[in-house]
Amino acid sequence: MQAVTLVTPLELVKIRQQTDLNRSKYRGMISTIASIVKEEGILAMYKGLVPTIFRQSWGLAVKPQHYVASGFLSNVLVGVLNSPPDVIKTRMQDQSASYKNSWECLKVMLKNEGPLSLFRGSLLRIIRIAPGGGIQFATFEYLYRSLENKV
Numbered sequence: 001m002q003a004v005t006l007v008t009p010l011e012l013v014k015i016r017q018q019t020d021l022n023r024s025k026y027r028g029m030i031s032t033i034a035s036i037v038k039e040e041g042i043l044a045m046y047k048g049l050v051p052t053i054f055r056q057s058w059g060l061a062v063k064p065q066h067y068v069a070s071g072f073l074s075n076v077l078v079g080v081l082n083s084p085p086d087v088i089k090t091r092m093q094d095q096s097a098s099y100k101n102s103w104e105c106l107k108v109m110l111k112n113e114g115p116l117s118l119f120r121g122s123l124l125r126i127i128r129i130a131p132g133g134g135i136q137f138a139t140f141e142y143l144y145r146s147l148e149n150k151v
Contacts, residue, residue, distance in 0.1 A: 002132055003053040009045040010128045011052065012036065014121030018090045021113075029124060071137030075129045083122035 013032045016025075026032040036044050088105050091097055099105040109117050 003049065006128045008047075008049045008052045010124045012045060012047060014124045015090055018087050018120045019094045068134040068138045071133035071135070072130045075133030076126050079122055079126035079129050080119070083125060084118040086125070087118050087120055
């Protein structure tokens, strides 16, 4: 459900924004979505849906915390901390990239685009993963309490 409703479309938008090096085509979330739908059709928002469903399934393992707020907030932090390496990874995987290595990619990005370029798409990532963290933690609490009462 998460892969269909949030992850696949938001990841597509995030990747398009991250690989638009000149920031000439995609300026914000809404304009990026509108551009993709206009140029490629609504189904383009679901490119990679099947592998995303499989990927998300592994990530939904129950975590050993007890509160929904903790799950939500921990995934907000994960979204922020994962953004720089994810942006660099995406740039390195872009076919038009000519970086020698990740360190060079980082230096070029900082010099030409500034430090905020490392956080492109992080809001979308947070919107996608934070609710999942809350759901995971709530599920754990429910199952934990249910099993505890049966023992």
